[in-house]
Amino acid sequence: MHEMGIAMQIVDIAKSAIPKNISSPRVESVNLKVGKLTAIVPESLRFCFTVVTKDTPLEGAKLNIEELPVVALCEECAHKSTIENADFSCRKCKSGKLKILSGRELTVSSIELAED
Amino acid sequence: MEVKVVRRVLDANETMAQENRQSFAEKGVFVFNLMSSPGSGKTTMLVETLKRLGKEIPTAVIVGDICTTNDADRLAQTGVEVVQINTDQFGGDCHLGAHVIRRACQDINLDAVDLLIVENVGNLVCPAEFDMGEDRKGVVLSVTEGEDKPLKYPLMFRVCDMAVLSKIDLLPHLDYDKDLAVKNINTVNPNIPVFCLSTRTGEGFDAWMEWLKNQVAAKKKS
Numbered sequence: 001m002h003e004m005g006i007a008m009q010i011v012d013i014a015k016s017a018i019p020k021n022i023s024s025p026r027v028e029s030v031n032l033k034v035g036k037l038t039a040i041v042p043e044s045l046r047f048c049f050t051v052v053t054k055d056t057p058l059e060g061a062k063l064n065i066e067e068l069p070v071v072a073l074c075e076e077c078a079h080k081s082t083i084e085n086a087d088f089s090c091r092k093c094k095s096g097k098l099k100i101l102s103g104r105e106l107t108v109s110s111i112e113l114a115e116d
Numbered sequence: 117m118e119v120k121v122v123r124r125v126l127d128a129n130e131t132m133a134q135e136n137r138q139s140f141a142e143k144g145v146f147v148f149n150l151m152s153s154p155g156s157g158k159t160t161m162l163v164e165t166l167k168r169l170g171k172e173i174p175t176a177v178i179v180g181d182i183c184t185t186n187d188a189d190r191l192a193q194t195g196v197e198v199v200q201i202n203t204d205q206f207g208g209d210c211h212l213g214a215h216v217i218r219r220a221c222q223d224i225n226l227d228a229v230d231l232l233i234v235e236n237v238g239n240l241v242c243p244a245e246f247d248m249g250e251d252r253k254g255v256v257l258s259v260t261e262g263e264d265k266p267l268k269y270p271l272m273f274r275v276c277d278m279a280v281l282s283k284i285d286l287l288p289h290l291d292y293d294k295d296l297a298v299k300n301i302n303t304v305n306p307n308i309p310v311f312c313l314s315t316r317t318g319e320g321f322d323a324w325m326e327w328l329k330n331q332v333a334a335k336k337k338s
Contacts, residue, residue, distance in 0.1 A: 002210055002242045009125045017121045032125075037271050039245040086270035086304050096306020100274075106125045113117045 007048035013108045026114040029062040037070045037103035070103030132214035136249025143226040146335035152256035154238030157282040159187045164315045166194040175231040178220045180212040199223045211242040244272040252277040259283050263297040266304045273304040285314035
């Protein structure tokens with residue numbers, strides 16, 4: 001539901017990443033990493049991104065979303081598990097003492113600029 | 117041409133949340149962020165909680181709602197300081213962000229309180245994503261919602277430090293598997309306590325009040 005705000009933040013981050021020496025920059029794509037344990041709906045985010053990029057150097061840019069799995073480290077047996085179906089227990093020893101290693105990401109990793 | 121960026125999208129919120137946390141630590145205020153879907157009984161539970169706290173722990177409440185001051189009015193009747201946030205000023209936000217909490221705190225004398233409760237906007241999705249600088253998060257699930265809500269909204273139940281199963285006085289009238297609901301909460305978050313409460317009968321309140329008081333005491337000591 002807050003995808004519009006997120007899209008606006010992404011645009012701000014992308015704009016500030018454009019090198020200052022480029023006269024009329026055009027961003028072709030924005031690469032985003034989104035963990036599966038975030039409250040983000042990729043489709044909504046794409047729609048909002050299209051809306052908020054209008055009349056900016058990002059107009060028409062593609063939003064590439066790389067979804068990252070939820071991975072947790074067991075603090076009892078050190079086994080690494082991929083968490084699925086909201087079952088936050090170690091796949092090996094069933095312990096619930098897990099440290100979440102990934103899955104909460106919401107990161108702009110890079111932008112791609114047109115070269116013309 | 118690719119330009120590496122690597123910036124977290126919610127950086128601005130997280131930075132401000134850290135600043136809030138620092139300021140709460142300096143004042144020794146325990147901050148509790150209470151979340152749930154709409155209609156789970158958060159406000160009723162808080163009204164009863166504030167009554168039971170009486171003057172024992174000086175408390176203030178921040179209430180987030182998209183519209184109306186209904187919840188704030190109910191809470192203010194208990195005599196505690198209540199600050200209402202109508203998120204429509206912030207674009208009808210679905211959650212309370214760190215900047216909103218900071219602004220609300222300008223209206224609260226943090227030196228005079230030991231406990232600050234934030235009643236978040238009713239929503240099981242977005243509030244889970246936004247840190248506001250609180251010490252603990254809690255989620256309320258009522259027995260009129262599905263037992264599988266924790267599995268459907270894992271982020272919410274995962275980020276919380278405690279959960280409440282509310283309205284348990286209704287259980288005799290429902291086909292509701294309370295043990296399954298508790299099991300589902302602990303599937304998503306095995307280590308959190310689950311308090312089964314009824315505001316109408318008072319059942320379960322002692323354990324919840326004890327948890328809350330212990331948290332406040334621990335923060336004061338630190």
